[in-house]
Every structure is written in structure tokens, then in C-alpha cells.
Amino acid sequence: MPTAPPVPDSGAEEALRDPAPPRRRWGERAGRTLLVRLGLPLLSLGVFLALWQSVASSGRWSDILVPPPAKVWDAFVDVSTTHDGVRGYDGKLLIEHLAISLRRIGVGAGSGIVIGVLFGLVMGSVRWVRALFEPWITFLRTLPPLAYFSLLIVWLGINEEPKITLLAVAAFPPVAVSTTTAVSSVPSSLIEAARALGASRWDVVKDIVVPSALPETFTGIRLAVGVAYSSLVAAELVNGLPGIGGMVKDAANYNNTPVVIVGIFVIGISGLIIDGLLLWLERSAVPWRGRS
Incomplete structure (x- = not known):
């Protein structure tokens, strides 16, 4: 008797009949990644602003303590432009205050790094x-920056020298510790193999030690920049104007809370941008990190 042909599996038949195009699958994954990277931060920002507005409008605290987002935005516009004959804050625009502080961090933290x-x-x-x-x-x-800043002022005066020195001293330990640990962790077998092949001491450092230590060193550099940024307001406590930290300190003296919040946001956002640039530089210089 003739046998009936085999009945194909419905799942296999479905996959053969309508396979998902690779481009569509890639587009779906890219869309989900974009949603996670942009949608969730924007959602958290919206929730934060809503909570901030609700707390400010509840009436439990005065505008001096908790100014509403609209007042902070007005303060941002005021310190960023010339209004009523007043140029920014203390004669400098917000971007100029930030540029001066970034120069101090670049010279100070860069030297320490x-x-x-x-x-x-x-x-x-x-x-x-x-x-x-x-x-x-x-x-x-382990020392907080304020513990020795007064001593630096006694030694170096109140101009740029104590500020830059403070940032350098704050940035130095994280990099030194991470680099020391990374160099000590280089496999001795690699060093011995290089020496057996006739490599000089400089060749061993250049071709073995430095590439092996780079990942941890970059981690220390990112930590050092973060420590220097957290020390910025302390570095600009005395004679800090112009400067974003000095602007925050001066505004706090006059209970100008909106300007204080503007300065805090600017320091935080610029710090995020710098950390992102350092992370990109790390991925470019150490592409093998995280790969077996």
C-alpha cells in the first residue's frame, strides 16, 4: 500500500515560509537598544523634574530652600547671558566660569595623573x-582636600597655585595606586619569556608592562578625574571667582539657591561628559579589555 507523505512540522514550516530578514532583526535590536539608552534616562529625568516641582509647590519649604525648576531655569539663562546691563555672574558668563575651572582641572589633575x-x-x-x-x-x-587646603594657602598664597596644587594632590593617589597594582600583577612568565628572547629592560617595560597595566591605569585616571572634580568647589573656596566652584560658593553666601543649583548641575553634567570621553579613549587605547 502507498504510504502517506510525512506531515511537516508546523514550527519548521512556519520558519521556512516566513524567516525574519536579518535587517529587520538588526533593526529591532537597535530600536530596543536606543529605547533603553535614551528612553529610560529621559523617563527618569521627567520623573525627577515632576517630583522636584511637586515638592517645591507643596509650600512646606520656601523658595530659598527649594526653588522650583522654573526659577532655576531663569537663573541659568541669567548667568549665561547679558541681562539688564549685567553680564552673567560677577562679570563672566557661565561658559567662561566653566572654562576657567576646566583649565584648572586640566593643569592640576593632569599633572597629578x-x-x-x-x-x-x-x-x-x-x-x-x-x-x-x-x-x-x-x-x-585618605585625607579630605579641605584638610590641607588651608596649609596650601599659607604656603602658596591665594592665587592659582594652591588651587592647581590641591587638584594635583587629589588626583595623584588613585592613579599611583591603580598603576602600582597593575604593574605588580603583570604575569612574571611574560616578563621572563621576553627576557629569554633578548628583550632589554626598556623593551620589557614598553612591550609587556605598559600594555598589561593600561586597563587598570585608565580606571585610576577616571577615578582621579572624579576626585579632582569633587574637590573643585574646595579648590575654589578662596578667590575662586571666576570659576564654576567659586560661583557656587559665592552664590551660597547670598542664599542664591537657584544659581547654586545651576552650578551643581553644570559641574555634574560636565563631569559626565568628561568621564564619557575618558571611557571612549580607554576603549580606543585598550580594545582588548574584557576580551579573552
Whole structure:
């Protein structure tokens, strides 16, 4: 007797009849990724603004303590433009205050980062140097910036020198510690193999130690920039105008809360942007990080 042909599986037949085009699948994944990266932050921002407005309009606190978002926006416009013959805040626009503070961070934190990387390479390579200096670096890392800022003012005056020095001292320990740990963690087998192949000490440092230490060093650099940013207002406590931290401190002296909030937002947003740029630089310089 003739046998009946096999009945194809419905799931397989469905997949064969209407396979999802690769482009459509890629587009769906990209759409979901875009929704997560943009939609959720915008949603959280909207919820934050709604809660802020509800607290400000509840009447439990005065506008000096909790100004509504509209007043903060007006303050942002005022310090960013020339109005009623007044240019920004204390004669400088908001972008100019920010640029001066970023220059201080660039010079101060940049110096601390460079010295920290070099010091970390030496401490990670020479044991007695690490044993000699590591306790002092740990001691310095645990000190809050305000603990020694007054001493820096006594030594260096009230101009740019104490501010830049404070930012350099704040940025130095995280980089030095992370670089030291990274250099100490380089597999000794790689170093011995390079030396067996005739590599000089400089070749070992350049081709083995530095590439192996780069990922942790970049982590230390990001931490150092964050510490320097958190020390910005402290660095500009004395004679900080012009400067975004000095603007915040001066506005707080006069209970100008909207300007204080504007300064806080500007410091935080600019810090996020700088951290994003450092993260991009890290991915470009260390593409092998996170890959086996």
C-alpha cells in the first residue's frame, strides 16, 4: 500500500515560509537598544523634574530652600547671558566660569595623573620603592582636600597655585595606586619569556608592562578625574571667582539657591561628559579589555 507523505512540522514550516530578514532583526535590536539608552534616562529625568516641582509647590519649604525648576531655569539663562546691563555672574558668563575651572582641572589633575602614572610604574617595578612610599600615598589618599587646603594657602598664597596644587594632590593617589597594582600583577612568565628572547629592560617595560597595566591605569585616571572634580568647589573656596566652584560658593553666601543649583548641575553634567570621553579613549587605547 502507498504510504502517506510525512506531515511537516508546523514550527519548521512556519520558519521556512516566513524567516525574519536579518535587517529587520538588526533593526529591532537597535530600536530596543536606543529605547533603553535614551528612553529610560529621559523617563527618569521627567520623573525627577515632576517630583522636584511637586515638592517645591507643596509650600512646606520656601523658595530659598527649594526653588522650583522654573526659577532655576531663569537663573541659568541669567548667568549665561547679558541681562539688564549685567553680564552673567560677577562679570563672566557661565561658559567662561566653566572654562576657567576646566583649565584648572586640566593643569592640576593632569599633572597629578602624569606624576601618578610614572610613580606607579616605578613602585610596581621596584619593591623597595613601593615599600617606602606606599604608606605615604595611602595616608594622602585618605585625607579630605579641605584638610590641607588651608596649609596650601599659607604656603602658596591665594592665587592659582594652591588651587592647581590641591587638584594635583587629589588626583595623584588613585592613579599611583591603580598603576602600582597593575604593574605588580603583570604575569612574571611574560616578563621572563621576553627576557629569554633578548628583550632589554626598556623593551620589557614598553612591550609587556605598559600594555598589561593600561586597563587598570585608565580606571585610576577616571577615578582621579572624579576626585579632582569633587574637590573643585574646595579648590575654589578662596578667590575662586571666576570659576564654576567659586560661583557656587559665592552664590551660597547670598542664599542664591537657584544659581547654586545651576552650578551643581553644570559641574555634574560636565563631569559626565568628561568621564564619557575618558571611557571612549580607554576603549580606543585598550580594545582588548574584557576580551579573552
